[in-house]
Amino acid sequence: MGKPQRRGNGRTEPAEKKPQLAPVRGKAADQGPLALDRLIHERLRLGIVSALAVNESLTFNDLKKLNRTTDGNLSVHARKLEEANYITCTKSFEGRVPRTRYAITPVGRRALERYLDHMEALIRLTRDR
Numbered sequence: 001m002g003k004p005q006r007r008g009n010g011r012t013e014p015a016e017k018k019p020q021l022a023p024v025r026g027k028a029a030d031q032g033p034l035a036l037d038r039l040i041h042e043r044l045r046l047g048i049v050s051a052l053a054v055n056e057s058l059t060f061n062d063l064k065k066l067n068r069t070t071d072g073n074l075s076v077h078a079r080k081l082e083e084a085n086y087i088t089c090t091k092s093f094e095g096r097v098p099r100t101r102y103a104i105t106p107v108g109r110r111a112l113e114r115y116l117d118h119m120e121a122l123i124r125l126t127r128d129r
Contacts, residue, residue, distance in 0.1 A: 039084055040115045044069060044077045049112050052087060052104035060100040078102060086111055 040046050047067040051058055058066070064074050081087045086108030090101045104112070 036118055037111055037115045039080065039086070040111060042077070044073065045081055046115075048074075048078060048081060048102070049086060049104060049108055052102055053109060053112055057090075057101045057103040060102070063102060081108065084108075084111075 040049055044067055048063055051063060051066050055062075060071075060074065060078075063078070064071065067074065078087065078089065082089050084107075085105055087102050087104055090103070092099050092101070
């Protein structure tokens, strides 16, 4: 609790009470709340790696429809995941039509598992209160 504050009229008002934060325990405590993988934590990137985790591979258009996003938005976020080696991108042609396929890498799968473990630990801690 802070010090009482004096007002201009000479009266003293009680200081505001600061909320007491419970300590984080378990696996989340080891990593800390800021240790979430910021690359995966973003909504669209989480959608991309989650979709690829349950499918062998998906085309650009499949991911675009699943995540209800635009070409440009998907391209930017997929590139960030590709640069982190979380997903791979393979370009080919089917006839004269270009096809871009994405797949999750072992590094990406481990990153997603760590992220999910961390979120589950935070959820358990919150529900146990």
